[in-house]
Amino acid sequence: MIGRLSRTGALLRRLHADRGGNTLIEFAIVSPVLLLMIMGLFDMAHTQYSRSVLHGAMQKAGRDLTLENANSQQVNIDQRVTDQITSVMPSGATIDLEKLSFFEFADVSEPEEFTDMNNDGICNNNEPYIDANENGGWDANRGRDGIGGARDVVLYTATVTYPRLFPMYSMAGLPDNVTIEASTVLRNQPFDEQNDRVTTPGNCP
Template sequence: MRRPSPRLPGLLRRLIGETHAATLTEFALISPVLLLMIMGLFDMAHTQYTNSMLNGALQKAGRDLTLEGAGTTMANINTRVANSVRQVVPPTATIRFEALSHFDFSDIGEGEEFSDDNNDGVCNNNEVFVDDNSNGTRDNNRGTNGIGGARDAVLYTAIVTYPRLFPMYQLAGMPQNVTLRATTVLRNQPYDEQDRNAPTGNCT
């Protein structure tokens, strides 16, 4: 039977007391968490900055859209907003715009009115509704696509989607893409009489 070396206990004691590589070992343990936190902070800061740029550009566009004849230059205004945002987002970012015009501010987000003859809260059974957006169906949003005409209240929205700049989203369980949405509400200048006439329809 082989006896253990008498030098082994002394060697173990020296290894236990060795601290020269402790810092390197500790850093290897905490570095993944530290890097995740740093990338997360950069990601949050970039998202907030992009959101501020988007809101600022949209507010400027909203003021431009209230001018007479802005409807003919809406594409140019959208382009200016997109160019401002593209300065801080990846080239693969997608930017889309929505504009819904309404007769008044109180109409924003409201459904088209209808005669609820059977008091069930649903437009059905050939009940008559006011087709504010003239699309032939009763909608839960009475807005009409586009910036409308004189005195109309417009809900103008920009939606930006882009891939995250840092790969930490996989480690943190976050989605790969960031989606930002900015909205402004404005009223067109009173350069003409407002048209309130709207056709009616019947619900099925």
């Protein structure tokens, strides 16, 4: 009995002194964090590269949209932007292209003017406003759909949403999808006199 206890004690001492499995255990602890960091770096690099491609495509498309024949080439211009973006995107990416025209650069992304009679910063309670884009309602962006006409200012925006390339994003608290956006603002070439924009007064609900 005593001999058996002695052998058991010796075995336990040898196991306690054995450090042969330390590396494997340490790697099992560290590897999830290491893999998460590596995938995060690749994810960030892909997002930056995609954003760079998107900005380049938008700059070229913006210049093309200001040319005199832009009205007849809008579909081709949009398709070139879409093709260039999808070449670096994973499957399942969605691309939303929007073109808004303004009379002046100062109008870009500005709300339609209204008289804030109750000083609450909201167009309501039958307050009068100027319907700059002629759509029958007050808007936080006064731009009109499309590229407008001669010397109009065009805001061309692309919004791209795509699923992340690598798993484990939830462990880092990241959303399932990435959304990037790029815009360009240019004035149409003056191939004609700029038309005065007719605006209609209205009242907010």
